Amino acid sequence: MPNLDTFSGNWTEKEARHLLKRSSFGVTQNLVTTSVSLGLSGTIEKLFEENPLPEPPLKYLLDGVGNDEINDPGANYGETWVTSPPYPEVATTQERTRIYNSRNRSMYAWSFLQMQNAEISIREKLTLFWHNHFVSENSNPHREYYYTDVLRRNSLKNFKELVKQITVDPNMLIYLSGSQNTESAPNENYARELLELFTIGKGQAFGNGDYTNYTEDDVIAIAQVLTGWRVRGVQQTEALTSWFSNFNHAKGNKNLSHRFNNAVISENGANEYKDLIDIIFKQDECSRFISRQFYIWFINSELSAEIETNIIEPLAKIIRDNNYDIVPALKVLLSSEHFFENTFCMVKSPIDLMLSATKSLLFSAPKTSVNDEYNFAYVLYLAATDLNQSYLHHPDVAGWKAYYQEPLFYKSWINSYLLPKRLDYCRIIVSGGDLIIDEKKYTVPPLVPVLLIASRITNAQDPTILITELSNQLFNYPITESQITTLKDILIPGLPDFEWTVEYSNYINNPSDNAMRISVDNKLRNLIAVMVQMSEFQIM
Structure with missing residues (x-):
């Protein structure tokens, strides 16, 4: 019978990864290791810490008049436009529209950077929750920013x-x-x-x-x-x-x-x-109503009579007892036996998917310049938008269908049109290539550090261990022997295991050998590019 009793099982990487995936965006092995050392209660406390609010978004297009440049009277390159007037005083409507567009793009990229860069913190996941709960839309970037600022400031309140x-x-x-x-x-x-x-x-x-x-x-x-x-x-x-x-x-x-x-x-x-x-x-129904929304967002879309009685009702009582402060109830929910029983039943939203394919694979925004950093995040925003989850642009006032429309719920993210796109976008993030969105090409370089990922796996020269550990990190549950065999054939097509052992060992012993490095990099990249297209990567 489902209940809100505190999880009493062993606290391992599997449980830590499940909690972090559901409560944040993308999970690195370092964050999982930290969570294991903190334990369940320590991780929960860390997730709900009140961290300083982020600095506002910046003007990331260079100053100038070219296609990828803009002259904004409210901000120079690398400065925030948020403190400037919301109505730019410029000579023409066309110039004003270009400035608005550049600020909008900055706002969307900045929002994705907050999700990408959050570590053990639930704030950004809750900010997105409230963004989907209180749907609002406005083309003016200042009003968009200040609206989301209200959501972020109050996300844990x-x-x-x-x-x-x-x-x-x-x-x-x-x-x-x-x-x-x-x-x-x-x-x-x-x-x-x-x-x-x-x-x-x-x-x-x-x-x-x-x-x-x-x-x-x-x-x-x-x-x-x-x-x-x-x-x-x-x-x-x-x-x-x-x-x-x-x-x-x-x-x-x-x-x-x-x-x-x-x-x-x-x-x-x-x-x-x-x-x-x-x-x-x-x-009292207000507390039940928001409890159901939290349940669908964090746990499962199936709200049976049993769930209503044993989960929603006691959760709602906690919310009422705390005069609608939400943190006590969410701590109970995310610490419960029930939460850790509900694994692999949620199709990742496009935002979750894109950030899983980047953050989990140590692919972060380039720090070379504000322009590079924001351009990277803006491409993630475009990809999520192309997969039907457009930040700040919901399909209607009810929000994204995945969180309210029966009977599909999360399955709304996948159909014969969207699934091939999801798989292709995941592949391109790993292997590099061109994303074609609205007939415009965005080139993604192969920046996933596959050699670094492999170096952090003990005994990675054993292809079975390598693939098993990668699957644990990416999928959070074991894959079958036949799947391991299939993936080995991606890594070393038609060759026995020792061929990988020899090649990887030679690379470890001779890391300055460029040809060897490229060969190992290509094999690992091909392997991981296939793994992120597997159905196991699409769920959490």
Whole structure:
């Protein structure tokens, strides 16, 4: 029977790798070794440490007027554009559009760098979770940055307070028409999503406009509560903050339905939305709703009646007991026997896949220049986008289908069109080559340090040990004897084991022999390029 009892088994590399894969992006052997030394409780504490926030994104295109250059009045090369005005004062609309595009690209690349560079920390995984939970979109890079900054700053904090901040965030007010919601022209977009997608869920219909957790009349009343919030145009000062217009606010009390115990929200001007959210969060279903979202994100998409009773309900109680601080519940969930029983049941998201194929194989952004570093990360963003997970650009307000659409859930990431692309992108990251995205070519050099990876495996001159250890690192569970035999044939086609033993040993003894080095590098690269295309690498 599933339960939230603390995992009591042996803490080995297998368990450490499972926890780190699910709670972060990509796992190096060094991080696994550190986690094993920390133990389960030590790793959990490390994951939830409050680390300093990252420095803001930089202008990474060189100064100039060429195709790969830009003159941004808000920032020189290597400086952040975040502190500059959100509306560049330039001569033409075309110039402004180019500046916006360069800042957008910087924002996307920088976001991938945060995920790539995070070590034993859950913050970036939770930031992406909230990004998928509170879907919002805006083409202005400043508003994108400040929105994700709210998510990152609050990623380990209080769910209820985050909902309050999101409700009056300029990005969300624009995206779901909250800035157009006035007493004379009420707009129900945000009110509806606040209930259905962000806090409590819809549930089954019991009558016309009456659902398990709210009614259509509640949507109407909540829209009135939220009237009056405005956002200034991007050309204006204070464009990045919202403001309250009492003139546009619907006055008087607002009455909620029996679903909220007929609560009355009294007139309270600019603070009325806070009163509303406090009332919504008095419903226990809010804790169950977010518990299910965490469960699907971190554990499994199958929410059976047994899971509801033995996992969701006690998890929800922990959240309520902590007044919607989420960390205590997540620590229990990720430390549980149930978490470590649910392995290899989740198809990696495109972002997880791309960062598994880079970080796990010690392929990091080049440190030669800001331009090189950001260009590397931007290609990862484009690849994930091409695989249907576009950061900051969801398909709809419900988020990515993998986390809500039954019955496929994670399988949404794979179909006859996407799977060949996934496999090819993984291969190219290892072997190098050209990624063709939207008919544009991006060249990926063969920078995975395959010789370094092999050097960290004891007795790598034995092809069985080499392949077994690589599979443990990449797949986190044993492969079959027949798979090992097949992979040996990739490493040393048609040759006996000792041929690899001799060649690798000769290389170790003569590392300055360039021809020998190239030969061993090619063999290892071919082997690992095949392994990252195996179905075992697609799941975690």
